[in-house]
Amino acid sequence: MERKSLAFTIFIHAxxxxxxxxxxxxxxxxxxxxxxxxxxxxxxxLRWWPQAADFSRYQQLLSTAENSAGAxxxxxxxxxxxxxxxxxxxxxxLAIPAGWAVSRTPxxxxxxxxxxxxxxxxxxxxxxxxxxxxxxxxxxxxxxGLALVYLTILAPFTTWLMKSGFxxxxxxxxxxxxxxxxxxxxxxxxxxxPLAAPVMATSALFxxxxxxxxxxxxxxxxxDQRAKTLTVAIADLAGGRVSDYGLIATAGVLAAxxxxxxxxxxxxxxxxxxxxxxxxx
Amino acid sequence: MSSTWMTTRAWxxxxxxxxxxxxxxxxxxxxxxxxxxxxxxxVGTGGNFVGLDNxxxxxxxxxxxxxxxxxxLFAVISVAAEMVIGVLAAxxxxxxxRGRAVLRALxxxxxxxxxxxxATLWRLIYNPEYGALNAALTQLHLIDAYRSWxxxxxxxxxxxxxxxxxxxxxLVALIALAALQAVPRDITxxxxxxxxxxxxxxxxxxxxxxxxxxMVALVLRTIEAFKVFDIIWVMTRGGPANTTRTLxxxxxxEAFSFQRAGSGASLALIVTLLVxxxxxxxxxxxxKTAGSAA
Numbered sequence: 001m002e003r004k005s006l007a008f009t010i011f012i013h014a015x016x017x018x019x020x021x022x023x024x025x026x027x028x029x030x031x032x033x034x035x036x037x038x039x040x041x042x043x044x045x046l047r048w049w050p051q052a053a054d055f056s057r058y059q060q061l062l063s064t065a066e067n068s069a070g071a072x073x074x075x076x077x078x079x080x081x082x083x084x085x086x087x088x089x090x091x092x093x094l095a096i097p098a099g100w101a102v103s104r105t106p107x108x109x110x111x112x113x114x115x116x117x118x119x120x121x122x123x124x125x126x127x128x129x130x131x132x133x134x135x136x137x138x139x140x141x142x143x144x145g146l147a148l149v150y151l152t153i154l155a156p157f158t159t160w161l162m163k164s165g166f167x168x169x170x171x172x173x174x175x176x177x178x179x180x181x182x183x184x185x186x187x188x189x190x191x192x193x194p195l196a197a198p199v200m201a202t203s204a205l206f207x208x209x210x211x212x213x214x215x216x217x218x219x220x221x222x223x224d225q226r227a228k229t230l231t232v233a234i235a236d237l238a239g240g241r242v243s244d245y246g247l248i249a250t251a252g253v254l255a256a257x258x259x260x261x262x263x264x265x266x267x268x269x270x271x272x273x274x275x276x277x278x279x280x281x
Numbered sequence: 282m283s284s285t286w287m288t289t290r291a292w293x294x295x296x297x298x299x300x301x302x303x304x305x306x307x308x309x310x311x312x313x314x315x316x317x318x319x320x321x322x323x324v325g326t327g328g329n330f331v332g333l334d335n336x337x338x339x340x341x342x343x344x345x346x347x348x349x350x351x352x353x354l355f356a357v358i359s360v361a362a363e364m365v366i367g368v369l370a371a372x373x374x375x376x377x378x379r380g381r382a383v384l385r386a387l388x389x390x391x392x393x394x395x396x397x398x399x400a401t402l403w404r405l406i407y408n409p410e411y412g413a414l415n416a417a418l419t420q421l422h423l424i425d426a427y428r429s430w431x432x433x434x435x436x437x438x439x440x441x442x443x444x445x446x447x448x449x450x451x452l453v454a455l456i457a458l459a460a461l462q463a464v465p466r467d468i469t470x471x472x473x474x475x476x477x478x479x480x481x482x483x484x485x486x487x488x489x490x491x492x493x494x495x496m497v498a499l500v501l502r503t504i505e506a507f508k509v510f511d512i513i514w515v516m517t518r519g520g521p522a523n524t525t526r527t528l529x530x531x532x533x534x535e536a537f538s539f540q541r542a543g544s545g546a547s548l549a550l551i552v553t554l555l556v557x558x559x560x561x562x563x564x565x566x567x568x569k570t571a572g573s574a575a
Contacts, residue, residue, distance in 0.1 A: 009378075012373065012376050012378050013378055013379075015373050016373060016378055016380065016381070016384055019370055019373060019384060020380075020384055020387060022447070023387050023388065023390060023391060023451065024387065024390075026402055026403070026406065026447065027390055027391075027394070027402075029402075029406065029413055030398075030402045030405075033405065041411055042410075042411055044416075045416060045419070045420055046411070046413065046416035046420075048416075093297075094297050094298040094301055095298065097294035097295070097297065097298075098294060098295045098297070098298040098299075100294065101290070101291035101292075101294035101295050102291070102295070104287075104291065105287055105288060105290075105291035107288055107291070108288065108291050108292060108295060111295055111299065112295075115298065115299075115302055118302070118306050120504055120553075120556050120557060120560050121306070121310070121553060121556075122507075122508040122528075122529060122532075122549065122552050122553055122556055123508070123510075123529075124508075124510075124529050124532040124533065124536075124545075124548075124549040124552060125309075125310060125313055125549040125550060125552065125553045126305075126306060126309040126310060126313065127532075127533075127536065127537075127549070128309075128312075128313060128316060128323070128536050128542045128545060128546050128549070129308070129309035129310075129312035129313055129316070130305070130309050131323070131537075132312075132323075132542075133308075133309070135324075148305065149305060151301055151305055152302075152305045152306050155298060155301060155302065156302070159298060184290075209393070212395060213395045213396055213397075215396065215397050215510075215511045215514075215515075216510050216511065216529075219514070220537060230395075231395060231396075231397040231511075234397050234398060234401055235397055235400075235401070235514070235515045237401075238400075238401040238404055238405075238515055239515070239518075245405055245408070245411060248401060248405065249402075249405065251401075252398040252401050252402055255395055255397075255398050256393075256394050256395060256398045259393045259394070259395060260390060260393045260394065262393070263389040263390065263392065263393030264386065264389060264390075264393075267386060267389045270389065271389070271455055271459070
């Protein structure tokens with residue numbers, strides 16, 4: 001085994017502290033801004049630590065009183081949840097049969113490769129016709145319309161994840177059940193799908209994170225509280241004439257909370273998905 | 282069971298996905314190709330056929346060439362920095378020290394933070410009047426007066442690159458770390474016995490294991506950086522004086538701000554072509570690297 005000198009140990013710990021500071025400082029600052037009184041944030045020299053923690057902005061944003069900042073924020077929160085939820089369910093409904101089919105029948109694998117290749121397409125290449133199409137169908141500024149558009153991102157990704165998940169379930173198990181007289185769909189329901197449950201969960205989480213994060217299509221295709229998502233609401237706040245920066249920070253903390261919690265709790269699954277699948281990304 | 286039936290069944294199971302993909306990706310893409318030959322506006326009736334005018338106008342405009350340079354600078358510098366910092370962080374996380382598991386867990390935070398929240402956060406940090414960067418640099422006596430980091434042509438692009446790097450280097454680090462942990466212990470031990478120094482050890486023993494996964498990360502990050510829209514829209518909208526305007530922002534302005542759907546479509550297809558070329562070039566490179574590493 002390599003013997004480590006004292007200097008080397010100190011060097012490693014110093015680097016670790018530096019890395020931790022780089023990662024944590026901006027995130028900590030976002031939270032501190034959200035609980036600092038507005039006067040502290042505008043003070044010169046800047047007050048890095050609030051004299052008294054002030055959580056009133058959270059109350060303000062989560063209140064549903066009409067015409068308040070909270071009403072717009074909670075509406076966008078609800079839209080984001082609805083759109084991400086619907087798009088994820090729809091993506092899985094498409095991805096599970098397709099992923100299984102490709103996994104068990106390599107002859108049709110090229111069709112999945114084509115679907116995955118669309119990942120490269122810049123969204124701007126689809127945006128104009130999608131805008132005109134949604135407008136024609138009356139689905140602009142509509143949660144269903146945006147959820148449909150999100151399938152362009154979610155469906156290829158989840159299908160690819162499901163396919164690699166099914167690849168790791170031996171087909172002999174299915175064959176054995178079928179020899180015992182179970183029909184195909186019965187076999188899938190009682191054998192394959194339960195075994196694939198963890199992959200389905202990982203795919204669903206990735207899909208939710210992707211939909212929660214999406215900004216470009218939401219910016220183009222939504223215009224008011226009926227469909228505006230959280231990302232657009234935050235961009236509005238950041239680009240608008242809000243004088244209280246703490247309020248913008250608070251909206252950021254609230255929007256970041258769900259994905260960050262998912263990230264921390266599920267990190268093992270997410271990292272293995274990202275790295276094994278580094279292959280795809 | 283006959284293999285024809287198996288294949289038919291597989292296609293039937295694929296069908297819903299393919300139908301939806303054709304509707305939301307295939308048809309729009311074909312329509313974009315058609316639009317690019319017209320002078321159609323975003324709203325109203327379809328425009329007139331103008332042949333390749335949109336392409337020739339676009340490719341000869343100074344807006345396009347400036348924007349292409351800006352996009353390339355953004356993509357090359359941020360991806361290069363993410364790769365270098367990511368690998369250094371992975372080498373660190375591969376060492377043994379107290380708190381290593383916690384630090385590794387923290388790496389997921391920037392990745393999980395929504396892109397728009399990241400952009401908003403850094404916009405606040407760079408704020409010219411109350412931002413934390415100005416405050417910190419002033420209190421450390423590194424600058425005399427507050428500066429408008431996102432408002433000055435000289436610093437805006439660099440400020441955006443820092444923002445992109447902070448969010449994405451941890452992902453590179455996690456991918457590199459997974460690859461490092463696959464390096465067999467006895468190989469590194471043997472290289473020590475053979476007297477290899479740290480740099481030779483990294484270059485000849487460890488790097489071959491990293492090459493494959495890093496190439497993949499490089500491809501995906503470059504394609505994404507080339508398509509960048511969100512952080513630029515939130516932080517600068519392409520300004521000041523268009524110094525941070527990337528190709529996606531230019532398409533947005535052309536098609537949606539100026540409502541020139543035809544011209545915007547031609548530009549979008551030029552971007553698509555560039556991204557495809559990048560991907561093909563990289564795919565060839567990945568195959569080569571994978572071959573030499575094996």
